[in-house]
Amino acid sequence: GAGVSQTPSNKVTEKGKYVELRCDPISGHTALYWYRQSLGQGPEFLIYFQGTGAADDSGLPNDRFFAVRPEGSVSTLKIQRTERGDSAVYLCASSLSGDSYNEQFFGPGTRLTVL
Amino acid sequence: AQRVTQPEKLLSVFKGAPVELKCNYSYSGSPELFWYVxxxxxxxxxxxxxxxxxxxxxxxxDLNKGETSFHLKKPFAQEEDSAMYYCALPQGGSEKLVFGKGMKLTVNP
Known part of the structure; x- marks a missing residue:
């Protein structure tokens, strides 16, 4: 079956612009996670959805970042007024439920470059 | 807050050599630890x-609670093991993972 997919695979934008990154989780997975991975670092947690609701958004760095999952499936990460420091690979993962013992399946990531 | 430390960034070995990728963690309870590749x-x-x-x-x-370590080992490395390896820990027993910075393993022929 299909794994987690993310679009676009690459996004280049200018400082100050708005971007949307999309994640399509594995069908039937209720839990969805967004992580950000900067160069030379491990993935860093941003936000976690259980169904349609954001169960934990404590990792979002500031109010320029927002994510939605309106129908409990596809999720969109939105970044307003992008800054050069937002450049990173944004990873999406999904799991069967939000239990910490469940394996998280990762997408290929979206590489965001802010010029 | 929970932390995961991978003290080495790079490891290069020859095929057939043993490898050990180190991971140390800070967590007060009984941790659930993962290795991602x-x-x-x-x-x-x-x-x-x-x-x-x-x-x-x-x-x-093997989880060693006394040393707070979860080192990854393989007795005989293969070329196909070359990859980035990340140690991870659920934060506060929740769903979100805390990752180490990763280690690049290169297995030479």
Whole structure:
């Protein structure tokens, strides 16, 4: 079956612009996670959805970042007024439920470059 | 807050040599620990988890609570083991993972 997919695979934008990154989780997975991975670092947690609701958004760095999952499936990460420091690979993962013992399946990531 | 430390960024060995990728953690309870791997041009994927106590692709990892370590070991490395390896820990027993910075393993022919 299909794994987690993310679009676009690459996004280049200018400082100050708005971007949307999309994640399509594995069908039937209720839990969805967004992580950000900067160069030379491990993935860093941003936000976690259980169904349609954001169960934990404590990792979002500031109010320029927002994510939605309106129908409990596809999720969109939105970044307003992008800054050069937002450049990173944004990873999406999904799991069967939000239990910490469940394996998280990762997408290929979206590489965001802010010029 | 929970932390995961991978003290070495790079490890280069020859095929057939033993490898040990170090991971130390800080957590007050009984942790659930994971090793994730990312092969070249592939996505991040789970390699093994502490709770399963299994060997995957010849790799094992033992939780040592006294040393707060979860080192990944393989007695005879293969070229296909070359990849980035990340140790991870659920934060506060929740769903979100805290990752180490990763270690690049290169196995030379």
């Amino acid at each position: 990312q092969y070249s041009r592939q996505r991040l994927q789970l390699l093994l988890r502490h709770i399963s106590r299994e060997s995957i692709k010849g790799f094992t990892a």
